Amino acid sequence: GENVEQHPSTLSVQEGDSAVIKCTYSDSASNYFPWYKQELGKRPQLIIDIRSNVGEKKDQRIAVTLNKTAKHFSLHITETQPEDSAVYFCAAYQAGTALIFGKGTTLSVSS
Amino acid sequence: SQTIHQWPATLVQPVGSPLSLECTVEGTSNPNLYWYRQAAGRGLQLLFYSVGIGQISSEVPQNLSASRPQDRQFILSSKKLLLSDSGFYLCAWSGQQNEKLFFGSGTQLSVL
Numbered sequence: 001g002e003n004v005e006q007h008p009s010t011l012s013v014q015e016g017d018s019a020v021i022k023c024t025y026s027d028s029a030s031n032y033f034p035w036y037k038q039e040l041g042k043r044p045q046l047i048i049d050i051r052s053n054v055g056e057k058k059d060q061r062i063a064v065t066l067n068k069t070a071k072h073f074s075l076h077i078t079e080t081q082p083e084d085s086a087v088y089f090c091a092a093y094q095a096g097t098a099l100i101f102g103k104g105t106t107l108s109v110s111s
Numbered sequence: 112s113q114t115i116h117q118w119p120a121t122l123v124q125p126v127g128s129p130l131s132l133e134c135t136v137e138g139t140s141n142p143n144l145y146w147y148r149q150a151a152g153r154g155l156q157l158l159f160y161s162v163g164i165g166q167i168s169s170e171v172p173q174n175l176s177a178s179r180p181q182d183r184q185f186i187l188s189s190k191k192l193l194l195s196d197s198g199f200y201l202c203a204w205s206g207q208q209n210e211k212l213f214f215g216s217g218t219q220l221s222v223l
Contacts (some may be wrong), residue, residue, distance in 0.1 A: 044214050098143075101155035102154055
């Protein structure tokens with residue numbers, strides 16, 4: 001089955017800096033890669049996603065890149081703000097199964 | 112619009128007691144339904160998923176079970192809880208043709 005590795009497990013940045021979280025997946029049949037943000041005590045919320053036929057997608061300060069050959073995908077957050085502090089999860093999906101998540105990255109943005 | 116309800120929000124149970132967590136979805140039909148568990152440092156672990164009534168796929172062998180008695184109802188159960196069952200349990204749904212996952216508000220289970 002699919003296995004998703006995510007790193008780093010914790011990331012601390014200063015407000016205004018950029019943050020990058022990286023994930024790798026094992027099954028080349030996976031074709032959908034979302035990112036979820038979970039604030040303390042709340043449910044995970046989808047923030048951005050990318051499909052295997054696209055190499056990059058951007059939404060304001062958030063961008064995701066995908067390298068199918070290397071089975072890597074990354075989340076990029078620019079101009080970080082304190083409200084970006086949360087746990088971020090990457091995931092991989094293939095048709096007929098379910099989303100498999102990485103173990104999460106705790107991002108702390110200090111002002 | 113679609114909504115997902117999950118209850119209870121918190122639960123404290125003794126070791127060896129039974130468990131029943133319920134999840135219902137409104138505003139859609141024939142959704143895919145999922146149970147995930149979140150333990151400290153272990154991310155979101157897929158436990159069960161269902162693509163239809165009576166169809167349950169189990170991802171992790173353990174003392175938990177799931178049932179889907181109605182199209183939009185998903186139940187997580189255990190006959191005898193273990194200490195290791197403590198965690199944050201999340202129900203989720205997606206459309207049949209859509210991979211986007213929407214989570215319920217979760218149940219914090221403490222087994223003592």
